[in-house]
Amino acid sequence: MDSSGLLLHEEQLKECMSGIQKVSFSYKRAELALDHGDNSGRQHEHMAVAHHLSEPEPHKMAPCAPRSFPLSQDILYQILDNPDILQKGHLASAALVSRIWTAPAQSALYREVDCTSTYESRTSFDSLYDTMNAYPHLRPLLRSLCTPVYSNDEKVQQFMRLLPPHCLRQLLLDFQFNIDYPRVYLPLSFWQIPAVQTLSSLTVWYGIHNVQELATILVPTLVHLTLVFPGVEKDAFDGHYNYPIPPNLRHLTVEFSHTWIRPIYDLFIALSPQLESFTTDGPWYVNGDFHQWRDAAIARYGRGLKKLLLLGQDSERGRPWCPSPFLDELIKHTTRLEHLHVVECTYTGFLFKNLPPSLQVLEFTPDNHAIPFEEDLLDCLLHVKERKLSLSRICLHNDMCDGDGPRGEEEFARIADACAASGIEYIYDPYESW
Known part of the structure; x- marks a missing residue:
């Protein structure tokens, strides 16, 4: 291709990618040799540099000129898909190298789009909408989307109708919640859109207000479901969950924000025969008469889980509303549990004396106390081999940014030493790294 052809191609790509400028991406490291002078041999120079990066050692090379072996498109897909090789922000530039680079670069550029990570999130989404509306060939490339949802937001629905089914796999809807604002809804018709009906992963922040809406979002192809509640309007969830469940839903994450919502545990119970992981923040240390029922439900219906993450903080040991050691x-x-994150009051020393042989990862988030039953934990760590345990990792998440709680890694030196010995x-994951 001559220089004039490349420039025409460059202008076309700039127009095509104009809508992505406001979208936030987070990828790492290095660019792939794109800063060369603008001349008639520009395409060949770029291809030669890229080819040089993939050349074998001299003694292994065939006796042919390097330019006889330009990078094939399947190799380009592997290179441009790798965030350790090329930063996301440089993918638009990579697409300008030559026509053969365009499709792989666009594929990586539009695979994951996050419109929620900037203050101009609405502008980011509008730009993305305009791009997808103008260039239909880009729509099947989108695999993961995070977008805000505002009151009476029809553009999100219009955008989802643009996308073909079976392409978008992950969707995060961040409903813009404020106690002074009216509720933000998406109508039933939104969940019937083909691209939504074929999602495998769905995250909903603050957008579920009652049991009927909960049933509506459970599209048949879901594998991962994450729900975050704002901590208000719990009375809207009176009743029980008695609706169909997606047959392949394996992973459930729920953040209650200190609000008890019984139908969510009804859903957990209904899913338990097929569920592999359950992540929840309880709620643990909240006044109410639900603790005994909740604890018994997890103890009984969590037996088949491979991964159980009990998250939370602000333990109030000794209060009548603390959880029991379920x-x-x-x-x-x-017999299947491989990964366990515990919170205070949900266990005693019995746990460490009887860890299941299948358990591989054990995690804690200490609050302003030392880890309860630490002596039993140390004894367990020092006798892992004798007990024929599979335990291979201990992780401590220290979330104490102030107060009198443990702050430094030295607080857990004995645990670190016991792990090293076995x-x-x-x-050790300090607060500062979050």
């Missing part, structure tokens, strides 16, 4: 009961019956990976 994990002690659960581990008596589990060949267990020890990870």
Whole structure:
């Protein structure tokens, strides 16, 4: 291609990608040799540089000129798909190298789009909408989308109708919640859009207000479901969940924000025969008469889980509304549990004395107390081999940014030493790294 042809191609791509400028991406490291002078041999120079990066060692090369072997498109897909090779922000430039680079670069550029990570999130989404509306060939490239949802937001619905089914796999809807604003809804028709009906992963922030809406979002192809509640209007969830469930839903994450919502645990119970992972923040340390029922439900219906993450903080040990040590009961019956994150009051020393052989990862988030039953934990760590346990990693997430709680890694030196003695990976994750 001569220089004039490349310039025409460049202008076309600039127009095609104009809508992506406001979208936020987060990828790492290095660019792939794109800063060369603008001349008639520009395309060949870029291809030669890119080819040089993939050349074998001299003694292994065939006796042919390097330019006889330009990078094939399948190799370009692998290169441009790798975030360790090329930053997301340089993919638009990569698409200008030559026509053969365009499709792989666009594929990587539009695969994951996040319109929620900037203050101009609405502008980001509008730009993306305009781009997809103008250039239909880009629509099947979108695999993951995070977008805000505002009151009476018809553009989100219009955008989803543009996308073909079976292409978008992950969708995060961030409903713009404020206690002074009216509720933000998406109508039933939104969940019937073909591109929504074929999602495998759905995250909904603050957009579910009652049991009927909960049933509506459970599209048949879901594998991962994450729900975040704002901590208000719990009375809207009176009743029980008695609706169909997606047959392949394997992973459920729920953040209650200190609000008890019984139908969510009804859903957990209904899913339990097929569920592989359950992540929840309880709610644990909230006044109410639901604790005994909730604890018994997790102990009974969590036995088949491979991954159980109990998240939370601000323990109030000794209060009547603390959770009971239901994990002690659960581990008596589990045979598949591989990954466990615990919170205070949900276990006793019995847990560490009877860890299931299948458990590989154990995590804690200490609050302003030391880890309860630490001596039993240390004994367990020092006798992993004798007990024929599979435990291979201990992780401590220290979320204390102020107060009198443990702040430094030195607070957990004995645990670190016990892990080292038994060949267990020890990870200390301080608050500052979050």
